[in-house]
Amino acid sequence: MPAEVREREEVRALTDMTAVLLAWDNDIYSYAAEIDKHVEEINLVTSLAHHWSLDSHEAITQAVNMRNQVMRCYEQVRAKYPATGDEALERYLTGLDKLIRGHLDWALERTRRYSSEQVELTALTLTEKLPSRAADFAQPVELPTLRWWWNLL
Structure with a gap:
């Protein structure tokens, strides 16, 4: 893909959103197993708990919720x-779509890497319905490095 296409604002945003979604999904999925195995790694959940003085349920x-906010933004920008x-760009964007979904399938259904016998996280289920708080997901994540993505809506 030519650099001028790759560097377009919406392409960069969708690429960055994909990276954040994969990283945050991994942090969310691995949290229970890390607690169960007493792994003291810093991830999104532990960072939120520490920074905002949240208990584990509030942090997860x-x-x-932050992950869902980014996913909603991705879907809205992608819909535009x-x-x-441009065949190469279409292939690239479709690849991002499939990467997000493939990671969900792999992490939730295909691997036991994230399983925990001690901690159950019922929030980590695939569903076709948005939760009742879906309107909240339209709000930007209040992190300065990510907030610009919502300017593309």
């Missing part, structure tokens, strides 16, 4: 570019 809820007329 906040992490899932369904057919670009």
Whole structure:
């Protein structure tokens, strides 16, 4: 893909959102197993708990909500570019879509890497319905390095 296409604001945003979604999903999925195995790694959940003085349930809820905010932004920005007329760009954007979904399938259904016998996180289920707080997901994540993504909506 030519640099001028790759560096377009919406392409960079979708690429960055994909990276954040994969990283945050991994942090959310691995949290229970890390607690169970007494792994003291810093991830999104432990960072939120520390920074905002949250208990583990509040921290995991906040992490899932932030993840959902980014996912909603991704879907809305992505919907603006369904057919670009550029075959390479369309292939790239479709690849991002599939990467997000593939990671969900792999982490939730195909591996026992994140399983925990001690901690159950019922929030980590695939569903076709948005939670009742879905309107909250339209709000930007209040992190300065990410907030610009919502300017593309």
